[in-house]
Amino acid sequence: MNSNDFVQYIGSHRIALKCVDERLQYRSSIKTSPDFLSALREYKTALMQAIQPFGNQEVIICPQSYNQQSLWFTNKLFPESSAYNVVLPMLIESALDINRSVSAIKQIVAKNEQLRTVFDSLTIDTQSTPCQFILEHYDNPVSIVDASGFSDTQIETAI
Secondary structure (H helix, E strand, C coil): CCHHHHHHHHHHCCCEEEEECCEEEEECCCCCCHHHHHHHHHCHHHHHHHHHHHCCCCEEEEECCHHHHHHHHHHHHCCCCCCCCCCCCCCCCCCCCHHHHHHHHHHHHHHCHHHHEEEEEEEECCEEEEEEEEECCCCCCCCCCCCCCCCHHHHHHHC
């Protein structure tokens, strides 16, 4: 099984990988084939290097779609560009419970794997494959800015 077929296999069967100490663990809802187990042993080092930055959590690696690959490539060419980020400023005129708002955002992220997906490449035997890394959990801090004293120009600049 070559590296592209392997990534396709683990992605299509939603096989979760996890690093525990120096071991690579997997969880699968299907009976895995001997070819898969052989490829897992062969690609163990590359897989562990790819998922170790995400800590001690399960990661599902999937190939990117062609559209995702083009966005990923564009981002690699222009890493400072925010062309594909959507900014949604909101004017809130009533009291806001910040703790509840942050909790609600974290619950939405927990329930939607699209919001816990990181795009990177998996390099196996000098072949780099753009992949999606779907994380078990994602704890990105939520930034809250009190702009009540900002002018319209300051708000536009901050956004």
